[in-house]
Amino acid sequence: MTFHLHTYGCQMNVRDSEAVEALLSAAGHVRVENEADAELVIVNSCTVRDMAERKAVGKCGNLIAAKEGRGRQSESGGRVKVVGLMGCAVKRLGADVFKALPGLDFAVGPRRFGMIPRLVARCLAGETRILELPDDDEVPTGMDAHGGGVSFQSYVTILLGCDNRCSYCIVPDVRGHEYSRPAREVVAEVRALAARGVKEVCLLGQSVLRYGMRNKAWLPDDPPSPGGYKEAFPRLLEALNAIDGLARIRFTSAHPKGCTDELVRAYAEFPKVCRHLHLPVQSGSDRVLKEMGRHYTRAEYLAAVAKLRAFDPEFAVTTDVIVGYPGETESDFEATRSLMEEAGFDNAFVFKYSPRPGTRSAALPDDVPTAEKERRDQVLLADQQLRGQARNDRLVGTVREVLAEGPSLRNAVRWSGRDSGNRIVVFEPKGPLAVGAPVNVRIREAHPQILIGEIASS
Ligand code: 5AD
Ligand code: SF4
DSSP states (O other): OOEEEEEEESHHHHHHHHHHHHHHHHHTTOOOGGGGSSSEEEEEEEEHHHHHHHHHHHHHHHHHHHTOSSSSSTTTOOOOOOEEEEEEHHHGGGGGHHOOOOSSSSSEOOTOOOGHHHHHHHHHHHHOEEEEEETTOOSSSTOOOTTTTSSSEEEHHHHHHOOOTTTTTOHHHOOOOOOOHHHHHHHHHHEEETTTTTOEEEEEEETTGGGTTTTTTTOOHHHHHTTOOOOOHHHHHHHHTTTTTEEEEEEEEOOOOGOHHHHHHHHHHHBOOOOOEEOOOOOHHHHHHHTOOOOOOOOHHHHHHHHHHHTTTOOOOEOOOOOOOOOOOOHHHHHHHHHHHHHSEEEEEEEEEETTTTTTGGSSSOOOOOHHHHHHHHHHHHHHHHEEEEEEEETOEEEEEEEEEEEEEOOOOEEEEEEEEEEEEEEEOOOOOOOOEEEEEEEEESSHHHHHEEHHHO
């Protein structure tokens, strides 16, 4: 049957959806770009904040209404016959998912998406309301499935779950315990992608620098590290850097504890490893960091950033921040503000605190008023605009190596791509240009979020 996936949430979900698309295609189903043409629609859900979960559940409700001939037909074009929900919200809701969505055909939590082709077959045979909840230690199947239409960039999941248990975060409850995929599996997957023309991989995990810590990723009969790397993650970067045809390696997300000397050595030694790290800080107040259970102080966080910038002043550091955590005072907030300035972030995502049932902080009063959360959000975003401008101004006149991504959304004459630091660079191609091709762009103009320049040579 024809199918379409609708994805909410982070890159892990985007990657899981891609794998499901590949698995469904292999099972003989046909992916359609337009949801209105699909007989099977699957919503991949996020639950990190209340609003994210509401969106996914709401979307699913509309699809079910369309399936049952109620509601707006435009939602589905009237073709939808099977509606499934996958991902993080399923695990959080459990069997209650059918209270919220009585007409749902199947619901499958993270780590069990490999079953979806079989669940679809069961639905076609007449079953409905199938629930599949993974165990916290489950090792998924189908994780290395990549579809026919891979672009020049690809996500590769290397680490599942999380055991950090930050006070506010629902992720450990829904994505289960930390598990590192064996290095040989990851290397084989990236090698296969490179052989198919993929130039850039982004390695995914909640805390990728913990790769190989809870379970061994490297096995005794794996080839030894040529550079003498002892830590599993830098050693993985070394192995991936050696893959022919691959041009770039990115990874996300990270915790400052993982910024070891070996990691910095890997950044310096391996030219394919991009000079960017997404390092969520969450708060700049030591008191709040402690309450959150982040296991670092403001000074330790700043030391990690300084270490990365010491070997390359242009090293890009981006972050996530939560405003309005329970009990966050004006002075806690000002500490976050000043930390962001000291760290000199290249980009920042700011989130308003949202209590998640079952987390430690959900037991605390959500006492920062919504309007105040909104104000703090706006203040940090305004600061970041100025900071982004100032940081990008320093790059005017430099030549950035960019992988061409395609015509820019706003102006099709221009193309855009990203530099090693994940900065968006807009330029006019001098002649025909292939997607994924490297181009050198001399920066002429800087904006808070983008750089504009001319091709210097190609
Ligand atoms: N409320 C608000 N933001 C949250 N995040 C995680 N949990 C919550 C929550 N309960 C944010 C963190 C994390 C990002 C993915 O989402 O900043 O880094
Ligand atoms: Fe959302 Fe977190 Fe799940 Fe990603 S891992 S989809 S951010 S709940």
